[in-house]
Amino acid sequence: MSDLRLQTVVADTSALVSLAVPRADAAYDTDSNPDPLQYLLTPCSVSVPAEVIEELREITQYQDIHGVAARNVLAARAHYTVEDPYDNGDTSDSRPTFGLDDGETDGIVLANARDVDGFLTDEFGGTNFPLIHAVLNGPRIVPTPRLIWEYARNDHMTHEEATTLLTEISPHRSWENSPYVAQLLSNLE
Amino acid sequence: MDPCAKYAHKMSASDEPRRVHFQSPEYLVERLDAIADLFDTDRTELLVEAIREYIEETAGSETFQQLVATKYYDDKLEFDAVKQLVGAETAQQLRLLKSDLEDEPLDLPAPDDDDIYGGNAASIATDDEK
Numbered sequence: 001m002s003d004l005r006l007q008t009v010v011a012d013t014s015a016l017v018s019l020a021v022p023r024a025d026a027a028y029d030t031d032s033n034p035d036p037l038q039y040l041l042t043p044c045s046v047s048v049p050a051e052v053i054e055e056l057r058e059i060t061q062y063q064d065i066h067g068v069a070a071r072n073v074l075a076a077r078a079h080y081t082v083e084d085p086y087d088n089g090d091t092s093d094s095r096p097t098f099g100l101d102d103g104e105t106d107g108i109v110l111a112n113a114r115d116v117d118g119f120l121t122d123e124f125g126g127t128n129f130p131l132i133h134a135v136l137n138g139p140r141i142v143p144t145p146r147l148i149w150e151y152a153r154n155d156h157m158t159h160e161e162a163t164t165l166l167t168e169i170s171p172h173r174s175w176e177n178s179p180y181v182a183q184l185l186s187n188l189e
Numbered sequence: 190m191d192p193c194a195k196y197a198h199k200m201s202a203s204d205e206p207r208r209v210h211f212q213s214p215e216y217l218v219e220r221l222d223a224i225a226d227l228f229d230t231d232r233t234e235l236l237v238e239a240i241r242e243y244i245e246e247t248a249g250s251e252t253f254q255q256l257v258a259t260k261y262y263d264d265k266l267e268f269d270a271v272k273q274l275v276g277a278e279t280a281q282q283l284r285l286l287k288s289d290l291e292d293e294p295l296d297l298p299a300p301d302d303d304d305i306y307g308g309n310a311a312s313i314a315t316d317d318e319k
Contacts, residue, residue, distance in 0.1 A: 004293055006295045026315065034300075038303070127279060130282050179262060180290070183262045
């Protein structure tokens with residue numbers, strides 16, 4: 001079971017914003033319903049590359065739910081560490097060319113260098129997914145919606161709560177038409 | 190790059206012509222022949238072109254790709270068929286996601302009640318956005 005443990009995590013920008021959507025939505029009450037960002041950040045050791053902070057800051061300029069979600073991720077700054085993926089004897093000191101954006105690339109380098117349990121990403125809807133899968137040396141790739149399903153499988157929240165969360169996040173993150181998310185929702189029934 | 194143009198050729202085992210026989214309403218064949226006459230070509234050329242366009246348009250649509258993924262996740266399509274339908278690259282993505290869906294449960298630590306935002310969380314009304 002140990003290889004299925006998810007205790008140490010590197011997250012990409014989009015994954016953090018997706019998990020922050022429920023708290024940022026005035027219509028979703030995180031006092032009585034689970035806040036998935038809190039579920040990730042309180043028990044897990046989460047690190048991000050500095051580039052992710054830059055990307056979050058850029059998103060905060062938008063006056064919409066994504067902007068508010070990014071601001072909330074930055075407000076939770078005490079609960080994750082920001083690391084330089086290239087500040088390590090084991091890794092080369094320049095950004096490799098994976099064909100992904102800088103935040104994604106730095107996240108993968110950081111995940112590999114720190115040998116974390118999982119790399120949390122929203123990049124499950126396109127052909128970047130096999131690419132990320134291929135360049136991760138040890139960490140498991142975890143699509144953000146799967147994390148929410150896993151909270152239900154671990155009995156940290158009910159199936160109804162996980163379903164509500166996936167349904168809540170979906171319209172804001174273009175997950176509505178994803179057959180993968182549809183399958184997770186069907187697993188939760 | 191339009192991936193469908195690439196797959197339209199890759200999908201068949203061979204570019205060699207293969208004779209097929211099918212029935213069609215007569216008026217369609219007559220119109221087809223009239224168009225072929227106008228373009229100074231023949232019925233076969235036009236049909237092959239029409240089939241190619243149909244495949245490109247259909248296989249490239251989002252709903253088609255979603256249908257393939259859904260049927261594959263539900264074990265109603267084999268991987269080889271998925272490759273034929275959406276191309277090797279997308280098929281590989283679907284294979285990884287299917288294996289992810291069938292994976293053993295991850296072992297996740299339980300959260301605690303800390304206010305991770307230090308009292309600084311904000312929210313926004315989103316009714317108009319959805």
